Amino acid sequence: MTTYTKPLPSPDPDTKEFWAACQKHRLIIQRCLSCKSLRWPPRQGCPFCTSQEMQWEEVSGKGTVYSYIVFRRPFLSEFTRDIPYVVAIVELDESPKVRMLSNIVGCTPEAVHIGMRVKAVYEDVTDQVTLFKFAPAAEPATR
Amino acid sequence: MSFLNEKYCIVGVGETMYSRSSQRTTHSLAVEAVRRAAEDAGLEPREIDGLMCYHENDSVPPYFLAPELGMQLKFYMDTPGGGNAPEALVALAASAIAAGLANVVGIYRSLNGRSDVRLGGTGGSYVSSRRGGGEAQFWLPFGFSSAPATYALFARRHMHQFGTTSRQLGMVAVNARRNANLNPKAVMRGPLTLEDYYASRMVIEPFHVMDCCLETDGACALIVTSAERARSLKKPPVYITGAAARTCSPLVRWLWAQEDPTDWPGRLASQQAFQMAGATTRDIDVAMLYDCFTITVICELEDAGFCGKGEGGPFVEEGRIGLDGDLPVNPNGGLLCEAYANGTNNLAELVRQLRGDVDDGCQGKHTFDRTRCRQIRDAKVGLSMASLPQGYASALILRR
Numbered sequence: 027m028t029t030y031t032k033p034l035p036s037p038d039p040d041t042k043e044f045w046a047a048c049q050k051h052r053l054i055i056q057r058c059l060s061c062k063s064l065r066w067p068p069r070q071g072c073p074f075c076t077s078q079e080m081q082w083e084e085v086s087g088k089g090t091v092y093s094y095i096v097f098r099r100p101f102l103s104e105f106t107r108d109i110p111y112v113v114a115i116v117e118l119d120e121s122p123k124v125r126m127l128s129n130i131v132g133c134t135p136e137a138v139h140i141g142m143r144v145k146a147v148y149e150d151v152t153d154q155v156t157l158f159k160f161a162p163a164a165e166p167a168t169r
Numbered sequence: 170m171s172f173l174n175e176k177y178c179i180v181g182v183g184e185t186m187y188s189r190s191s192q193r194t195t196h197s198l199a200v201e202a203v204r205r206a207a208e209d210a211g212l213e214p215r216e217i218d219g220l221m222c223y224h225e226n227d228s229v230p231p232y233f234l235a236p237e238l239g240m241q242l243k244f245y246m247d248t249p250g251g252g253n254a255p256e257a258l259v260a261l262a263a264s265a266i267a268a269g270l271a272n273v274v275g276i277y278r279s280l281n282g283r284s285d286v287r288l289g290g291t292g293g294s295y296v297s298s299r300r301g302g303g304e305a306q307f308w309l310p311f312g313f314s315s316a317p318a319t320y321a322l323f324a325r326r327h328m329h330q331f332g333t334t335s336r337q338l339g340m341v342a343v344n345a346r347r348n349a350n351l352n353p354k355a356v357m358r359g360p361l362t363l364e365d366y367y368a369s370r371m372v373i374e375p376f377h378v379m380d381c382c383l384e385t386d387g388a389c390a391l392i393v394t395s396a397e398r399a400r401s402l403k404k405p406p407v408y409i410t411g412a413a414a415r416t417c418s419p420l421v422r423w424l425w426a427q428e429d430p431t432d433w434p435g436r437l438a439s440q441q442a443f444q445m446a447g448a449t450t451r452d453i454d455v456a457m458l459y460d461c462f463t464i465t466v467i468c469e470l471e472d473a474g475f476c477g478k479g480e481g482g483p484f485v486e487e488g489r490i491g492l493d494g495d496l497p498v499n500p501n502g503g504l505l506c507e508a509y510a511n512g513t514n515n516l517a518e519l520v521r522q523l524r525g526d527v528d529d530g531c532q533g534k535h536t537f538d539r540t541r542c543r544q545i546r547d548a549k550v551g552l553s554m555a556s557l558p559q560g561y562a563s564a565l566i567l568r569r
Contacts, residue, residue, distance in 0.1 A: 035306035066426065067307050073426065092425075093326040095318060096374035105312035113313045115322060115425050125425040129311050135374075140329045157310050 030151045032104040041068045043082055048156045051148040054082045055124055064121040074123070085124075087146030088163060089116040092125050096135045110135050116144055116160050132161035173445065177263035178406035179567065180399050181210025181392035182517035187356050187508035190284040191386035196229045199279035200237060202388035206275065210392050211403025215239035217392065219271030221258050222278060223250035225511070226286035229279055244271040252459040252504075252512040252555035254278075255391070256563035257414030259516070262393035272398060278513040279388035287384050316461060317381050321373045323424075323558045324464035327431050328375065331479030333467060335375065339366035340485045341463035342379045342505060348492065349502025351529045351543035356385050357506040380463045382504035389510040389517055407523045410550075411446030411566035413438040424560045431479075435472030435556020435564065442552070442564035443474075450474050453566075454548040455522050456496055457515035459555030460503040466490075470498075472556045473564070492539055493546075500527070500543045512555055516565070519551045523569040 037045040047054040055064050060077030064085075071078045094114035100106040112135050118124040130138050131147065145163035150156045183205025185191070185198045199222070207214045220231035220242055231245040244265050250257065255276065262274035280286070301309040308314065327333050343363060349355035361379070369379040399406035417427065417434040424430050443449060450473060458469040467481030475496055476484040484490070490498035501507045501518035508514050521527045522545050530541030537546055554564040 032312070033301045033305075033309040035310050036302035037306065038302065041306060067304070093322045093329070095321040095325060095376075097312065097318070098371040098374060101315040101318065101373075102309070102312055108312060111312060113311055113318065113322070115326075122428065123426055125430075127307060127311060127313060127425070140325070151310075159311075 032151070033102070034152065034155050035157075040070055044068050045155070047082075047084075048148065048158050049150075049154075051156065053085050053087045053146050053158060055085050055118070055120070056080045057083045064124050066124045066126055085118055085120045087158075089118040089126075089144055089160065091115070091130065091138060091140055091142040091144060092117045093140060094130065094138050112138050114138065114160065129159045130161070131159045137162070173260070173263055173409050173412060175408050175410070176396050177266060177393060178396055178399050178408045179259065179391055179520050180394055180402050180404060180406050181206040181208070181212065182390070182520045183207070183209050184354070184389040184510065184514065184517060185387045187354055187385050187387040187510070187514075189356065189385060191281055192284075194229070195227050195279040195281055195388070196233060198281075198386070198388035199229050199277050199390075200234050202277050202279065202390040203234065203238060203275050206390035206392045209404060212273065212392065213239070215241075217273045217275045218242060219244035219262065219265055219274035221246040221248070221262065221274065221276050223248050223254035223258060223511070224280075225249060225251050226282060227280050244274065251557065252461055253414055253557055253561050253563040255512045255516050256412060256553055256555065256565035259391065259393055259409060259565055260412035260414060263409055263412070266393065266395055273392060273394045275390055275392050276513070277388055277390035278511045280511070281386040282509050283384040284386050315373075317373050317376055319558065320462040320464055321376045323430065324380075324462070325375055327464060327468065330431055331482065333479075333482040335367070336363065337467065337482035337486050338375075338380055338463040339363050341460070341466045341490075342366050344485070344490050345460065345499055345502050345505035348500050348543055349506030351539070351541060352501050352507055353528060355502045355507040356383055357502070376462065382461045383506065383509045385508040385510070387508055387510055389513040391513065391516055391520070405524055405569060407520045407567050407569055409565065410568050411442035411444070411448065412564070413441035413445070414561070414563040415441065416561045424558050430558070431468070433468050433472050433556045433558055434560055434562035435469050435554055438556065438562035438564040439473040439552070439554055442554075442566050446566040448550060448566055452550045453496065453552045455500065455519065455545045455551045456498050457503070457519045457551065457553040458498055459512055459515065459557075460499055460505050463505070465556065466498060469554055469556045472562070473552065473554060492543060497545045500545060512553075516553050519553050519567060522548045523551055523567055
C-alpha cells in the first residue's frame with residue numbers, strides 16, 4: 027500500500043466521535059436535544075438555539091447535490107493528480123440544515139449536477155483515517 | 170441620526186504603486202502609503218495619533234511603523250480581517266475619536282499578496298501552515314482550499330437558483346477592465362471583451378481566471394479625523410454618514426447551514442448603514458462593491474437593494490453599472506483590475522470620486538470623455554460595501 031500524502035483531518039474533542047464512526051463506515055450527526063435540529067459540522071453547542079445538550083444520531087448518508095465546483099487547476103499540490111475533481115455541498119435527506127462538503131466520486135465531473143442523488147461512500151485512506159465521500163445513487167429522495 | 174453624522178470624515182488617502190512584485194517589505198510599503206495619505210490630507214505623519222491595520226495573510230503592525238513616521242500613538246489596532254475590514258475600521262476610527270482615544274487615525278492595509286504570501290494558498294508560508302485541524306478538517310482532506318473555491322460554490326448555487334449566467338459574471342469583469350483602463354494605478358489593463366472572458370482559463374468551475382481578483386503587492390492608507398480638525402486641512406472632507414460591520418442574523422458559522430445561502434449578510438449591513446445615514450439606494454451616486462470575485466458584485470447589488478433578489482445578473486447585463494449608468498460600480502477597476510489591497514483601495518477611490526479628483530487621463534478639469542476620464546459626474550454620496558458568504562459584511566456610506 028502506498029503512503030497517503032494528502033491532508034488528513036485532525037479530530038478534536040468536538041469531532042472525534044464523528045471520525046471514529048467514519049472508520050466504521052457510519053455517518054453520525056449531532057442532534058440538539060432542545061430544538062431537535064440536526065447540525066453540521068460537529069460542535070459543542072447548537073447554532074440554532076444555543077443549547078449545549080445533544081446526541082449523536084446515525085443518518086442514511088443519502089442526499090442531494092446542493093452546489094458543486096470542478097477544480098481545473100490545483101490549489102493544493104497533493105491534489106494535482108486528481109485534477110479535474112469535484113467538490114460539492116450535499117444536503118442530507120434527514121435535514122436541509124445538514125449540508126456537508128465533500129467530493130463526488132464514481133462519475134465524471136460532467137455528470138455532476140445540482141439535484142443529483144448521491145449516497146455516502148467511505149475511503150479508508152490510512153489505518154486510522156476513513157474519509158466520507160459521495161457517489162451517484164439511483165434511489166429517489168426519502169423525504 | 171447616528172453619532173457619526175457629519176462629525177467625522179476621511180481627509181486623506183494614499184497608496185504605493187501596485188505591482189506583482191514590490192521587492193520591498195510590507196513595512197516599507199505601509200510607511201509610504203501612510204506618508205502619502207498624510208500628505209494628501211495636508212498633515213505631518215506625526216500628527217496622526219491613532220493607527221490601525223488588518224491582515225489575513227501578511228501585514229505589519231502599526232507600532233512597527235510609528236518610530237519612522239515620528240508617531241507617538243495613543244491608540245492602535247492590528248486586527249484580522251478581509252474585505253469587510255476597511256469599512257469596519259473607518260467606523261471604529263470615528264468611534265475612537267468620539268471616545269477621545271485619538272484625534273487623527275490612520276488605517277492601512279499592506280501586503281505582498283502576489284510575491285510573498287498568496288491568499289490562494291499557493292504561496293510558500295501559507296502552505297506550510299495548512300493542517301486539517303479546526304474547521305479545515307472538513308475541507309482540506311477533500312482538496313477544498315482557496316477563496317475562489319468558496320465563492321465558486323456560492324456562484325454555482327446563485328446561477329442555479331436565479332438563472333444568473335456566465336455572461337453576466339463576464340460583464341462584471343468587462344466593466345472592471347473598462348474602468349481600469351482609465352486608471353493609471355491599475356495593475357490589469359488592456360482590452361477585455363466577453364469573448365476574451367469566455368476564452369480565459371477555467372480555474373475552478375464555474376470560475377474563469379477573469380472571475381477572480383488580482384493578487385498584488387502594495388499598500389493603501391486612509392486618514393480619519395473629526396469635522397472640526399478637517400477644517401484646517403488641505404482637501405475637502407468626505408463625511409462618514411453610515412456604517413456597519415456585522416454578521417448574518419443569526420449567524421450560522423457555515424453559511425451553507427442557513428436556510429437560504431444566497432441570503433448574504435450584506436443585506437443587513439447595508440440596511441443598517443442606510444438607516445444610520447438617513448439615505449436610500451436612490452441617493453447613491455457611486456458604489457464600491459467588494460469584488461474579490463465577479464459574483465460578489467452581483468450579490469451586493471441585490472443585498473444593498475439596488476435590485477431585487479436574483480436580479481443582480483440582469484442589472485449588470487443591462488449596462489447599469491457603467492461610468493454613466495444608473496449606478497456606476499467600481500470606477501477604479503476594483504480588486505479585479507486595480508489591485509488587491511483588500512478593499513482599502515476601493516475606499517480610497519470612493520473618497521477621490523466624492524472629492525472629484527480621481528487620477529485619470531484628464532489634464533486638469535474632468536472631461537467625462539470615457540476614453541480617458543473615469544470621474545463620475547457630480548458624485549455626492551457613495552456606498553462601499555463587502556458582503557462575504559462566510560457570513561459577515563460591512564457597509565459604509567460617505568458624502569462630500
